[in-house]
Amino acid sequence: MTARTPVGVAVALGLVAGTAFLSRVPLSLRGPDESSLRLSWRLDPVSVASCRPRTEEELARLPTHMRTPTVCSGGTLPYSLTVAVDGRELIRDTVVASGARADRPMYVFRELGLDPGPRALDVAYLPLSGGGAQLPPGAPSLEWRGTVTAISGRVVLVTLDTAGRSLEVR
Amino acid sequence: MHRTITLLRGGSRRTLARLDGWMNALYGWRLNPLYHSGALVVTSFVVLLVSGLYLLVFYRIGSPHTSVAGITAQVWAGRWIRTLHRYASAVALVAALVHAVRMFAQGRAWGPRALAWVSGVALFCVFLLCGWTGYVMVWDEQAHLLAAEGARWLDALPIFSEPISRAFVGERPMPPAFFFLNLFAHIALPVGVALLLWIHVSRLARASLLPPRALLRGAVALLLVASVAWPIGVAPEADLLALPGRVPFDVLYGFWLPFTRPLGAGWVWLLGLLVVGILAAVPLLTRPTRRRRPPASVVNERFCTGCEQCYHDCPYEAIAMVRRSDGRDGWVARVDPGLCVSCGICAGSCAPMGVGPPGRTGRDQLERVRAFLDHVRPGADDIVLVACDRGSGGAAREERFLDAPVLPVSCSGSVHTSVIEYLVRAGAGGVLLVACPPRDCWNREGVGYLEARVHQGREAELKERVDRARVRIVYAAEAEPLRVAAALNGFRAEVKRLARATAEERIDVEAECEVPEASAAEVG
Incomplete structure (x- = not known):
């Protein structure tokens, strides 16, 4: 125990306290008046492929392990997504199925800043039929129109309802 | 890029040296965190x-x-x-x-x-x-x-x-x-x-x-x-529909x-x-250019007795013992240049001075000491500082420190005890070995070996014939010149109380350490 021991202990305590403080610094990562609009849902893709059975000749030309009975061409139906807040269009986009072969589920995941207060919201997620062709049966069309109240620090979430048939706001 | 790295290294080294000095003052070098x-x-x-x-x-x-x-x-x-x-x-x-x-x-x-x-x-x-x-x-x-x-x-x-x-x-x-x-x-x-x-x-x-x-x-x-x-x-539980505020x-x-x-x-x-x-x-x-890169240690098989001391002392397991290739029986040390960092500790551990980085083996160190003595000629009241050029309160950068001649070395662990003996027998009043604090030795174990060779008889030990009262070891970090100064002044006062040092006419430490061809042949 030397005269410097108390100073040494105090410095050590200070260093540990400083390190401990650094592990709990209060930090604010958003402004005081920030809220957000989040769109998030996922749907199975609607197939627009036309399929026909393979002919005997076609099958014979293929290796044994590749002899699938039908051959398809086409893909999945693209969708248009439009979002307007207070009459101002903020998103107009085309959504296609995910995956390298575009045969995986379609998803929407967007986030926009929103000023707090009541806002008129218009969301439309509609199938795109190329050149006025008839839409396949069962292709869902989703729309939501109404007023939402954006609260500071909160997210307005537009998603599918529990049945997965229409949009709802949470 | 190299210039930036050099500047960064210099700045961080200076800062660290200062912090080391403060922490040594508070906790001593043993407990410096x-x-x-x-x-x-x-x-x-x-x-x-x-x-x-x-x-x-x-x-x-x-x-x-x-x-x-x-x-x-x-x-x-x-x-x-x-x-x-x-x-x-x-x-x-x-x-x-x-x-x-x-x-x-x-x-x-x-x-x-x-x-x-x-x-x-x-x-x-x-x-x-x-x-x-x-x-x-x-x-x-x-x-x-x-x-x-x-x-x-x-x-x-x-x-x-x-x-x-x-x-x-x-x-x-x-x-x-x-x-x-x-x-x-x-x-x-x-x-x-x-x-x-x-x-x-x-x-x-x-x-x-x-x-x-x-x-x-x-x-x-x-x-x-x-x-x-x-x-x-x-903190409050994560709410996925909330934007995290002040956390x-x-x-x-x-x-x-x-x-x-x-x-x-x-x-x-x-x-x-x-x-x-x-x-x-x-x-x-940070790698030095090829020209400035310190060379790996080499073994002179003629002097190596196969005692294994360098093999045990090397902190990096860079030395292996292999069968001799010169026709003699037994083992000889071999350095792996891929593992050797050129610390020179092996030079200090080899009694017959047969291993070490080129230019820094025991024999090379003795050459340097002879040249140093020709140039400095220390008297009976003079203390010679043998200072590690990494720490030592910066003493190794000076030609004289508080009027004491300085012999800089790359690591105090690489100093062959013959160097100390030579200086004492040449008439220097005393030899102050200035080393880094042991836990800050850049080569890990150099300082510990120096201490053991001087005071505990570890190979290559300082011979009994050397008066230990004329040899002192002090640990000082780079930013602690005052510690060196205090040790030097205290040592000077002690040396003054000793009988006047006398210089020997003929000192041939090198020959005393050499293994004669005949006896070497008998090894193993």
């Missing part, structure tokens, strides 16, 4: 493992936040253990950073040391990841921020057909599978730490993984005191968050890889 930064990381890691195992018993992946809140509510055996776990992780990171800066500043990251540096960088990254997963386990507002940010980065990789970030949008509650995966990572990563640690020290003959007992106890006691006195609380945030483990959030995920990956790449390239960036 800056000298034990690497061992303190291991200490913290052990504390983390023990406290983590306890916390694991109470953690529930089905209700992470509630279980953590439950742990924190246990005043006697919950809150402080969780706090200890948190603070130990913070100390581990800070100590790792200090350790890395020291190695960088002292130029100990290139050549054979590159593996230790690169594995150290990997260890640091794994520690950061461990901390990340640890914070996510709590599932409070900070956890939400960290998890969402991590998911955003992963989404930038072209490997997922759907963004992972969608898991955190609030459509549905977080699935327990996520917390299971996170817990698995938090437990698996320390296994990686242990493996990397083994690689990190694999090059060393005698790695010191723990600090001295007093420092170990002190560090753990301090962590305990801080944990009890200033326990951490629990208690870990600057050490999440320092990057304020910088990465405004950036696109692609940029974050690019910058992250760039930073890791630069860190991993430090061995290349």
Whole structure:
């Protein structure tokens, strides 16, 4: 125990306290008046492929392990997504199925800043039929129109309802 | 780039030297925590493992936040253990950073040391990841921020057909599978730490993984005191439909968050890889040019008796004993240039002066001493300083220190005891060996060997015929010239009280050490 021991202990305590403080610094990562609009849902893709059975000749030309009975061409139906807040269009986009072969589920995941207060919201997620062709049966069309109240620090979430048939706001 | 690195190294070395000096004044060199930064990381890691195992018993992946809140509510055996776990992780990171800066500043990251540096960088990254997963386990507002940010980065990789970030949008509650995966990572990563640690020290003959007992106890006691006195609380549970506001945030483990959030995920990956790449390239960036690179030790088989002393002393396991190739029976030392850092410790350990880096073997050292004596001619009242050019209060940079002639050496552990003997027998009043504090020896064990060779008869020992009253060892860090000055003045006063030193007419230490051809042939 030397005269410097108390100073040494105090410095050590200070260093540990400083390190401990650094592990709990209060930090604010958003402004005081920030809220957000989040769109998030996922749907199975609607197939627009036309399929026909393979002919005997076609099958014979293929290796044994590749002899699938039908051959398809086409893909999945693209969708248009439009979002307007207070009459101002903020998103107009085309959504296609995910995956390298575009045969995986379609998803929407967007986030926009929103000023707090009541806002008129218009969301439309509609199938795109190329050149006025008839839409396949069962292709869902989703729309939501109404007023939402954006609260500071909160997210307005537009998603599918529990049945997965229409949009709802949470 | 080289110029920037040199400037950075110079600046960090000066800063470290100053800090070392202050810490030595407070705690003495034995307990200076800056000298034990690497061992303190291991200490913290052990504390983390023990406290983590306890916390694991109470953690529930089905209700992470509630279980953590439950742990924190246990005043006697919950809150402080969780706090200890948190603070130990913070100390581990800070100590790792200090350790890395020291190695960088002292130029100990290139050549054979590159593996230790690169594995150290990997260890640091794994520690950061461990901390990340640890914070996510709590599932409070900070956890939400960290998890969402991590998911955003992963989404930038072209490997997922759907963004992972969608898991955190609030459509549905977080699935327990996520917390299971996170817990698995938090437990698996320390296994990686242990493996990397083994690689990190694999090059060393005698790695010191723990600090001295007093420092170990002190560090753990301090962590305990801080944990009890200033326990951490629990922030509100993560609400996926809320934008995190003011949160208690870990600057050490999440320092990057304020910088990465405004950036696109692609940029974050690019910058992250760039930073890791630069860190991993430090061995290349700090490597001296080929001309200035110190050469590896070589063995002169003619003098090597196969005594194995250099083989035992080498801190880097760079010396192996192999069968002789000169027709004589027995073993001879062989240096692996890929492992040798040219510390020269083997030169000091070889009694017949048969091994060492070219230009720095015992024989070369004697040549230098003869030239030094021709130039300086110390008198009976003069003290000669044999000073390590890394620390020694900067004495090695001077030709004379407080009017005492200075003989600079690359490491005090490389000084052959014949040099000391020669100086004393040449009539110098005394020889003051100025070494770095043992825990800051740039070559790990040099100072300890010097002490053992001078005072404990370790090969190559200082011969009995040398008056020990005329030899003194002092430890001084780079920023401690006053310590050297005090030791020099005290030693001068002591030498004055001794009988007047006399110079010998004929000193042939070299011949005395040489193994004659005939007797060498009899070895083995």
